Amino acid sequence: xxxxxxxxxxxxxxxxxxxxxxxxxxxxxxxxxxxxxxxxxxxxxxxxxxxxxxxxxxxxxxxxxxxxxxxxxxxxxxxxxxxxxxxxxxxxxxxxxxxxxxxxxxxxxxxxxxxxxxxxxxxxxxxxxxxxxxxxxxxxxxxxxxxxxxxxxxxxxxxxxxxxxxxxxxxxxxxxxxxxxxxxxxxxxxxxxxxxxxxxxxxxxxxxxxxxxxxxxxxxxxxxxxxxxxxxxxxxxxxxxxxxxxxxxxxxxxxxxxxxxxxxxxxxxxxxxxxxxxxxxxxxxxxxxxxxxxxxxxxxxxxxxxxxxxxxxxxxxxxxxxxxxxxxxxxxxxxxxxxxxxxxxxxxxxxxxxxxxxxxxxxxxxxxxxxxxxxxxxxxxxxxxxxxxxxxxxxxxxxxxxxxxxxxxxxxxxxxxxxxxxxxxxxxxxxxxxxxxxxxxxxxxxxxxxxxxxxxxxxxxxxxxxxxxxxxxxxxx
Numbered sequence: 001x002x003x004x005x006x007x008x009x010x011x012x013x014x015x016x017x018x019x020x021x022x023x024x025x026x027x028x029x030x031x032x033x034x035x036x037x038x039x040x041x042x043x044x045x046x047x048x049x050x051x052x053x054x055x056x057x058x059x060x061x062x063x064x065x066x067x068x069x070x071x072x073x074x075x076x077x078x079x080x081x082x083x084x085x086x087x088x089x090x091x092x093x094x095x096x097x098x099x100x101x102x103x104x105x106x107x108x109x110x111x112x113x114x115x116x117x118x119x120x121x122x123x124x125x126x127x128x129x130x131x132x133x134x135x136x137x138x139x140x141x142x143x144x145x146x147x148x149x150x151x152x153x154x155x156x157x158x159x160x161x162x163x164x165x166x167x168x169x170x171x172x173x174x175x176x177x178x179x180x181x182x183x184x185x186x187x188x189x190x191x192x193x194x195x196x197x198x199x200x201x202x203x204x205x206x207x208x209x210x211x212x213x214x215x216x217x218x219x220x221x222x223x224x225x226x227x228x229x230x231x232x233x234x235x236x237x238x239x240x241x242x243x244x245x246x247x248x249x250x251x252x253x254x255x256x257x258x259x260x261x262x263x264x265x266x267x268x269x270x271x272x273x274x275x276x277x278x279x280x281x282x283x284x285x286x287x288x289x290x291x292x293x294x295x296x297x298x299x300x301x302x303x304x305x306x307x308x309x310x311x312x313x314x315x316x317x318x319x320x321x322x323x324x325x326x327x328x329x330x331x332x333x334x335x336x337x338x339x340x341x342x343x344x345x346x347x348x349x350x351x352x353x354x355x356x357x358x359x360x361x362x363x364x365x366x367x368x369x370x371x372x373x374x375x376x377x378x379x380x381x382x383x384x385x386x387x388x389x390x391x392x393x394x395x396x397x398x399x400x401x402x403x404x405x406x407x408x409x410x411x412x413x414x415x416x417x418x419x420x421x422x423x424x425x426x427x428x429x430x431x432x433x434x435x436x437x438x439x440x441x442x443x444x445x446x447x448x449x450x451x452x453x454x455x456x457x458x459x460x461x462x463x464x465x466x467x468x469x470x471x472x473x474x475x476x477x
Contacts, residue, residue: 100369102129102151102386103407104339107136109393111410115142118390121412122148125420131189131338131386135175144182151187151386152176156202159191159209168212169219177220185226188213189338193233193273195252206230207258214266227268230259231338234274234317237324243377244305246320247327260330269384270330271338272321276313276361277352277401284351287313293342293357294364308376314340314365319377335378337385340365343401344392344415350401359416362387362407366418 105118119142122130132139133153143150162168176185194206210228217223239247248256263270280292290298292313300311310316321335342361346353365385372382392406392415408414
């Protein structure tokens, strides 16, 4: 364990015994030394235990202000927010309790945390769905018993080799089946944006490979648990506006029909990579930024054919795909978003790429998904989406934006906070007791804890995080 800073920050309140509050860590390394200490504590007797990042703790009597611990914390939160102009709406944290939100976990980087640490991070964030871009055995092992559902990616370069049924069976039995006793694999994503690429052979091989893999799953009794699809670029559409006029590119229609037949027979979703950022970047002045950022108060647009109103671009994109599917006779297929996100940094010509816009887009996306919304055209089809991406990946090629889609930096600190946990998030700076130096602090105050994890016989305790979120219990002598 790395050496801890000796600076301490004290908050002292008087509260009724048994009253509770929750303090959480957004990441295990983002909080300096935070301490809560009672008068009369004897710190000579200390026990230390490792705990998860989310923890309910008991707030006991401290100073003589005569107000409850919770009221005091709420007051301090209010003062700090007013002082530092932290907006309440941007500070509300969201609990990921549904199954509509997933995240893409890419690994094109040389500085990412170990798969085991990533699994712990995602469990702490309560993310239950993750999409991978390969079948790294270390990742499959790390996610065992995590209750996180994985979609395993099969890169374009492997598609041709899986056209043979026996080869597909060998691939499944060697690379996937050994991990299924503990790891939840719920899907395969075969290839990526194949139909909008230039490789004619890859386009022709895609569906045969998907069929062979499905045959292998059937033979192993896994076809009901693992669904097979492929992620498409929005460029498969030649028309996307208005949404009711969505249409697929005639050049890929025959190949696409075989793919849609396969999805309809196997009950798999149609996956789309949808990025309002690209549309906004290429049409600045024509597309409202609020509309692209999914802001609920955006003026939006009305579809002249259906008279449906769209207050955000992402839903319009999805409904354009639904229209295209319906025109081909596959209107009952479910559309899911395999990738969507917004870069926090970009080149000079990548208008709109910023931390503020990235945080706004992903927070608005998260808020909508957690409401189990459908789109205007398909209100009863709850939309599911995978945010791109978990980490900034420093070895990706292309413009600066490609390396800056992550919610987290490789050291597991947040690039920006979109509220991936329960409670109220407040970020501020405070003077430490050991030096007049401002240090960033994050406190997350829940709306109520149902459990108290510290014994009523432990009136004094520390909580602090540097590399590991650690709890120190201090007993009276």
